[in-house]
Amino acid sequence: MSVEVKVPPVGESITEVFIGEWLKSEGQAVKVDENLVELESDKATFEVPSPSAGVIESILKQPGDSANVGEVIATINENAEAPSDDQPKPDSSPEPAKTADQPTSSDSEASQDSGNGEPRVMPAAQRLLAENQVSASSVQATGPGGRILKEDVQRYLSEPKRSTPPTPTHSMTSPNEPFDPSRQKETVRMTPMRRSIAERLVESQRTAALLTTFNDVDMSKVMKMRNEYKDTFQKKYGMKLGFMSFFVKAAVDALNAIPQLNAQIEGDQIIYHNYCDIGVAIGGGKGLVVPVLRNAERMSFADIEQSINNFAERAKSNKIELKELQGGTFTISNGGVYGSLLSTPIINPPQSGVLGMHRIEQRPVAVDGQVVIRPMMYLALTYDHRIVDGREAVTFLKRIKDTIEEPARMLLEV
Known part of the structure; x- marks a missing residue:
C-alpha cells in the first residue's frame, strides 16, 4: 500500500513552499517520523517527517521546485523492503545491460544514470553540483555502487584549487566580440525568504510614512557594568552578558512611556x-x-541573553520555527556587529518602529566643558509618522539614551 507524503500546513498566510534538500532518496527505507525532506517557506525552513514506515517509492518534486500546501511530493510503499547491503549491486549483476528505453531500478535511486558515461549522483549531491556548476x-564517488554522495561533493569543493568559476550562461559581450572570461554573469x-524580505521592505x-531620527549614546557605564559582572x-547562567539585553530592557521602558511605538494601524483604527x-534581527x-x-517586559537579563543565544544558534541551521517569527510589536536591529556606523533601518510592517544599533567607537565628546574620549554609539529610530509624531519619536529615543547612560535606572524603574 502506498502512502502519500503531502506538504503540511505551515502558517495562516502561507500557501506555497519550495522543496529544499531531500534527506532520503528513492528506494531507501524510512521509519515513522524520520525526516524526509526540507521545505522552505518565505519565513523559515522546516523538515517533514515520514507519515509511515516503508520504502520511498517515488519523489515527485525536486529541489528548487515549488509545491502548494496539501500537494503530494512523494509516496512511500509500506509493504516494500529496502535492498540489503549484501545483495548484488546493479553494476555487478550478471543480467545483460538494458537499453536506454528500458528503465532500471537505479534510475529511481539516482538523479543521473551511468548510461551516459557519468557516475550515478544522489539527489542531494546533484543539487550541490548544480549550485557550484x-x-x-x-x-570521486564513495557511495554504494559507485554513487556520488553529498559528502563526496563537499569534499571535492573543500579541496585546494577547487574554486573554479561557474561557466557563464550569458556573455556580457555581443556575439561578434571574442569571449572574455573576466566578464561573466550568473543567474x-x-x-523564498529573500523574496519575502524584498516584498515586505517594499x-x-x-504603505508607511517612514521617518528616521538619530541620537548618540555614551556606552561607558554599560561597558563598565558589563565588565564588572560578566x-x-x-x-551563574552559563552564558556571556551582551549589550542586547541592556537595549531590550531600555526599549521596554521607552515603549511603556511612549506606547505609540508599540502600536499598529489596522484600517482606520490604532491597536495598542x-x-x-x-x-531581534x-x-x-x-x-x-x-x-x-x-x-x-517580564524577562530578566538572563532570560533575554539565553533566548537570543538560542535563536542565534538555531538560525545558523535554519531551525527557527515559523511561530517564533510572527507577531512582534517592535524590532531592534544591531548593524554594529557587522561594523555599521550609521543606518536608517526599515520598519517590519505592521509595526510602527524599529531601533537601529551601531558599532561602538572611541570619539571625542564634550563633558563638563572638557573634551574627553568616550565609547560612543549612534542610535537610529525609524518610525511610522502616521501614528508617531516627531516629539514622541525623539522622546522615545532620548529615553533609551538616558537609560543606557544611567543603567541603574533599569533596576530602579525610573
Whole structure:
C-alpha cells in the first residue's frame, strides 16, 4: 500500500513552499517520523517527517521546485523492503545491460544514470553540483555502487584549487566580440525568504510614512557594568552578558512611556499593545530572520541573553520555527556587529518602529566643558509618522539614551 507524503500546513498566510534538500532518496527505507525532506517557506525552513514506515517509492518534486500546501511530493510503499547491503549491486549483476528505453531500478535511486558515461549522483549531491556548476565526472564517488554522495561533493569543493568559476550562461559581450572570461554573469533564483524580505521592505516603504531620527549614546557605564559582572554572570547562567539585553530592557521602558511605538494601524483604527513582543534581527543561514522575544517586559537579563543565544544558534541551521517569527510589536536591529556606523533601518510592517544599533567607537565628546574620549554609539529610530509624531519619536529615543547612560535606572524603574 502506498502512502502519500503531502506538504503540511505551515502558517495562516502561507500557501506555497519550495522543496529544499531531500534527506532520503528513492528506494531507501524510512521509519515513522524520520525526516524526509526540507521545505522552505518565505519565513523559515522546516523538515517533514515520514507519515509511515516503508520504502520511498517515488519523489515527485525536486529541489528548487515549488509545491502548494496539501500537494503530494512523494509516496512511500509500506509493504516494500529496502535492498540489503549484501545483495548484488546493479553494476555487478550478471543480467545483460538494458537499453536506454528500458528503465532500471537505479534510475529511481539516482538523479543521473551511468548510461551516459557519468557516475550515478544522489539527489542531494546533484543539487550541490548544480549550485557550484561542477561536473559529476570530476568528483570521486564513495557511495554504494559507485554513487556520488553529498559528502563526496563537499569534499571535492573543500579541496585546494577547487574554486573554479561557474561557466557563464550569458556573455556580457555581443556575439561578434571574442569571449572574455573576466566578464561573466550568473543567474540564481531568489530563495523564498529573500523574496519575502524584498516584498515586505517594499511594502513598508510604499504603505508607511517612514521617518528616521538619530541620537548618540555614551556606552561607558554599560561597558563598565558589563565588565564588572560578566564573569559572575557567566558563572551563574552559563552564558556571556551582551549589550542586547541592556537595549531590550531600555526599549521596554521607552515603549511603556511612549506606547505609540508599540502600536499598529489596522484600517482606520490604532491597536495598542499592553505587552512588548520585541523582535531581534539575527543573521541566519539563509538570510535575516527576526525571532520575537515574547513578553519581554517580564524577562530578566538572563532570560533575554539565553533566548537570543538560542535563536542565534538555531538560525545558523535554519531551525527557527515559523511561530517564533510572527507577531512582534517592535524590532531592534544591531548593524554594529557587522561594523555599521550609521543606518536608517526599515520598519517590519505592521509595526510602527524599529531601533537601529551601531558599532561602538572611541570619539571625542564634550563633558563638563572638557573634551574627553568616550565609547560612543549612534542610535537610529525609524518610525511610522502616521501614528508617531516627531516629539514622541525623539522622546522615545532620548529615553533609551538616558537609560543606557544611567543603567541603574533599569533596576530602579525610573
